[in-house]
Amino acid sequence: MSVSSVFKEFCNNLMILESEKIIIYRRFSCICKVLNMKYWNLKSGYGGMFIGAFGRKTAIKGNKVIKIMYIMPDTIRNKCFRHNSNPQLEFLIDVKKTINQIYPNARINKDRQTIQVSFFDDMTIHIIPVFKNFEKFVYADISLEGCWKVIDPVSEINAISIGNKSTGLNFVRLCKMAHAWRINCSVPIKEKLLETLAYNFLFQWEGKYCSYNRYDIMCNNFFKYLKNLPSSQKKWEVLGSHQIIYNPENFKDQVNLAYFNSKKAIDLEKNNKYCLARQKWRTVFGNEFDPLIMEKRIKKKYGELILNYIKNRNIKNLKHKNNIIMKLQIIFWICIVLSTLIICWLC
Structure with a gap:
């Protein structure tokens, strides 16, 4: 195969499988649906947004970390900003409890400032609840005494x-x-x-x-x-x-x-x-x-094993045949000797 063919195939191999996408979108929809019902009083499974490598279309097959940004209503923001003591933590706890309705293992990831949901297939979804701030977004940082920080994943x-x-x-x-x-x-x-x-x-x-x-x-x-x-x-x-x-x-x-x-x-x-x-x-x-290289190498190794097996079997068969011939020759000469002795004795 040419350089062009090999690299084209490689890039195709890195594409996320449709089966993986179906699972990701299904889980995304479940999360959005429960949040929409709680915060927007909607029965829709839409409303969130993929960010991270999956959202930027740079993720590859087997990617297990999915990030979702979910925009919260202004009424929640006004309520949060009225609190004096670490409203960021209370905000994330409230969102986490909502997600717990469908995913009981959802927890707050303090390092990533997200609500994290882990799945049996090793996939992890991180939900970042945000408030819109003009063209950017504000998220809750719960480190130290808590603060609000700006992110701009859309740009x-x-x-x-x-x-x-x-x-x-x-x-x-x-x-x-x-x-x-x-x-x-x-x-x-x-x-x-x-x-x-x-x-x-x-x-x-x-x-x-x-x-x-x-x-x-x-x-x-x-x-x-x-x-x-x-x-x-x-x-x-x-x-x-x-x-x-x-x-x-x-x-x-x-x-x-x-x-x-x-x-x-x-x-x-x-x-x-x-x-x-x-x-x-x-x-x-x-x-x-x-990946065909590995397949070719396995086939080559398998072929070598088969050839060695046939070769060893042929050698064994040949040895077995030689042993039979030798035994027949010995029996033949014994018969000749015995015949000679009998003839001499009769004479």
């Missing part, structure tokens, strides 16, 4: 969409491949930061409109871009919302390894060592990259 979603159209759909594909690398190699980097860096790289790279046949070069150049980032930089401005995001963890070791392996894969391709090249890419991106 992030719009920026991703515009960036994707401006690069011939290459931007979202690069984000998804980068997430596959992040998960496969346990890279300590936040989703939004990785997408922001992918955007910064792609819009300064001369091949941002490239087709699949240059995706190997694009990935290698992206890792080179990450490799050359200053090690001292610990904070960035997020694409779209311009929120300042901190990422103190050092991810340079994983970047250097990805750059080396991707460069090695390209060199192997140039030398027509396609199978070895695919294996190198798999060390970067994981099992979704050209």
Whole structure:
């Protein structure tokens, strides 16, 4: 298979399955329905909004963390703002109790400032109840004595969409491949930061409109871009919302390894060592990259085992036949000797 075919198949493999989407939307609808009934007196299953990687369309197959933003009515906001002592916590507790009606295990996640619902299939849904504040949204932060903070996920979603159209759909594909690398190699980097860096790289790279046949070069150049980032930089401005995001963890070791392996894969391709090249890419991106390689290797191993079995069986059969022939020869010579002795005795 060509570079173009392999990377096209890889990007297709990263797409969220329809079966996964059905489960996500069903749970989303259940949550929205119970919140709508409590806070808006509506029987609709709509009203919330997907944010996070799933909302930005950059999530990949197997994504287990789903974020939902739910807009609350102004009457609740007025009630909350009248409280003097940590109204943020009371606000989240009230929303949590409502969700407990359908999901008893719903709890407040103090680290994420969300109501978290965990499911038997390892999926986790985080609900962020918000109030609309012009074009942005206000959410409850319950750390310390509590406060209200602003988020702007809509601007992030719009920026991703515009960036994707401006690069011939290459931007979202690069984000998804980068997430596959992040998960496969346990890279300590936040989703939004990785997408922001992918955007910064792609819009300064001369091949941002490239087709699949240059995706190997694009990935290698992206890792080179990450490799050359200053090690001292610990904070960035997020694409779209311009929120300042901190990422103190050092991810340079994983970047250097990805750059080396991707460069090695390209060199192997140039030398027509396609199978070895695919294996190198798999060390970067994981099992979704050209899964046929594993299938071929399993088939090859299975074929070798069958051949060895047949060979050993043939050897055993041959030995068995040789033993029979030897025994027959011995019996034949014994008969000759006995016949000779009998003839001599009779004479």
